[in-house]
Amino acid sequence: MKMITREELIGKLKERGFKITPQRLAIVNVLVKRGHLHPGANLILEEARKKTERVSLSTVYATLGELSQQGLIKNLEFDQLENRCEVNLEEHINLVCKLCGKITDYHIPPSLEPKDIAREAGFIVTDARMEYYGYCRNCTTLPKRAHAGRQIQDENA
Amino acid sequence: MKMITREELIGKLKERGFKITPQRLAIVNVLVKRGHLHPGANLILEEARKKTERVSLSTVYATLGELSQQGLIKNLEFDQLENRCEVNLEEHINLVCKLCGKITDYHIPPSLEPKDIAREAGFIVTDARMEYYGYCRNCTTLPKRAHAGRQIQDENA
DNA sequence: TTTTCATTTCGGAATCATTCCAGTTTAGTA
DNA sequence: TACTAAACTGGAATGATTCCGAAATGAAAA
Ligand SMILES: [Mn+2]
Ligand SMILES: [Mn+2]
Ligand SMILES: [Zn+2]
Ligand SMILES: [Zn+2]
Numbered sequence: 442m443k444m445i446t447r448e449e450l451i452g453k454l455k456e457r458g459f460k461i462t463p464q465r466l467a468i469v470n471v472l473v474k475r476g477h478l479h480p481g482a483n484l485i486l487e488e489a490r491k492k493t494e495r496v497s498l499s500t501v502y503a504t505l506g507e508l509s510q511q512g513l514i515k516n517l518e519f520d521q522l523e524n525r526c527e528v529n530l531e532e533h534i535n536l537v538c539k540l541c542g543k544i545t546d547y548h549i550p551p552s553l554e555p556k557d558i559a560r561e562a563g564f565i566v567t568d569a570r571m572e573y574y575g576y577c578r579n580c581t582t583l584p585k586r587a588h589a590g591r592q593i594q595d596e597n598a
Numbered sequence: 599m600k601m602i603t604r605e606e607l608i609g610k611l612k613e614r615g616f617k618i619t620p621q622r623l624a625i626v627n628v629l630v631k632r633g634h635l636h637p638g639a640n641l642i643l644e645e646a647r648k649k650t651e652r653v654s655l656s657t658v659y660a661t662l663g664e665l666s667q668q669g670l671i672k673n674l675e676f677d678q679l680e681n682r683c684e685v686n687l688e689e690h691i692n693l694v695c696k697l698c699g700k701i702t703d704y705h706i707p708p709s710l711e712p713k714d715i716a717r718e719a720g721f722i723v724t725d726a727r728m729e730y731y732g733y734c735r736n737c738t739t740l741p742k743r744a745h746a747g748r749q750i751q752d753e754n755a
Numbered sequence: 756t757t758t759t760c761a762t763t764t765c766g767g768a769a770t771c772a773t774t775c776c777a778g779t780t781t782a783g784t785a
Numbered sequence: 786t787a788c789t790a791a792a793c794t795g796g797a798a799t800g801a802t803t804c805c806g807a808a809a810t811g812a813a814a815a
Contacts, residue, residue, distance in 0.1 A: 460761095460763070462762095462764080462810080464764070465763090482802085497765050499803085499804090500765075502802065502803075506803095518675045518676060519675060523800090523801060524801080524802085562693060562704050562735075563738065564730070564738075565738055567731060568696075569728075569730050570728070570729040571728040572728070573725070574723070574726070574727065575721055575724040577720070581722055615791095617783070617791060617792065618783095619782070619792065622792090639772080653793090653794095654795070655773095655795095656775090656793075656795075659774075660792080663774095
């Protein structure tokens with residue numbers, strides 16, 4: 442899975458005139474290291490604070506907003522759940538476990554071409570979002586446990 | 599496009615022990631008539647009030663919650679936008695226009711089988727959500743107009 | 756280095772969709 | 786018609802996100 446690097450992200454921010462602050466560095470670090478978890482603002486804050494003495498939730502939201510505007514990450518919204526960050530910009534489906542809340546990436550084979558849809562429906566596709574909800578491998582074996590979707594389920598992934 | 603009827607919905611509610619109240623009738627009516635717009639709670643309230651003298655927003659939310667729990671409709675969440683109702687339960691992609699906010703249904707051909715994904719990823723798919731964001735036919739011709747996505751864009755659809 | 760200042764950060768208040776609640780009304784049954 | 790569990794209501798509570806004025810600070814210029 443191609444992963445964006447810390448340096449790429451920071452470089453792009455610098456290019457575009459953003460100042461490189463300890464807060465932004467910390468947040469970018471979390472995104473790079475924990476991106477696969479599709480972290481939310483509060484997890485990012487928590488993790489960022491382990492590296493930088495001073496970060497606020499406002500700043501996390503602000504920074505995520507900037508990164509999102511710059512097209513460097515995406516924002517995922519969920520029912521009853523805080524928003525999460527999508528760092529993997531390749532087209533893929535997020536598999537969202539209804540039991541533990543873990544979100545894993547599934548890369549689709551080249552079919553279901555956006556172009557086809559544009560042509561048929563007169564709709565220009567600029568952005569896609571596909572999610573399958575269900576039960577992940579862990580939650581399939583242990584039938585009915587762990588209701589609330591805790592963040593940070595790190596065992597594997 | 600197969601559309602659920604007023605009678606089906608009311609019948610199912612009755613079956614399952616729900617009382618048939620003027621409020622529920624009004625809300626169901628709106629869902630049947632305006633379902634293709636993927637209406638949100640406030641639009642539903644507005645429309646329902648044209649038929650029933652007395653309905654409250656609380657009741658709209660409560661009723662939508664019940665219908666959703668009963669699996670008769672689905673709840674769609676969006677960035678910066680109130681939730682919308684999905685009345686079309688067939689598997690399809692919602693085409694969400696970034697300019698006018700209109701959401702139209704696109705039915706996919708039988709490919710991208712959930713079963714395949716389950717097998718490959720060890721994930722049991724119980725529910726799917728797919729959306730393409732972009733620009734609808736109207737907004738494609740008139741390049742850069744109409745920013746905020748107003749609800750009720752009835753011209754066609 | 757020091758100066759400078761636009762940008763960034765911060766905490767707290769504001770927002771706003773949604774949920775909760777306690778009191779009142781009512782659908783459906785007998 | 787009377788009864789009662791369910792449903793409805795308006796207002797208050799919630800909680801994630803956004804907004805804001807004031808204080809702090811990168812980084813370019815001197
Ligand atoms: Mn993903
Ligand atoms: Mn739809
Ligand atoms: Zn799981
Ligand atoms: Zn449009």
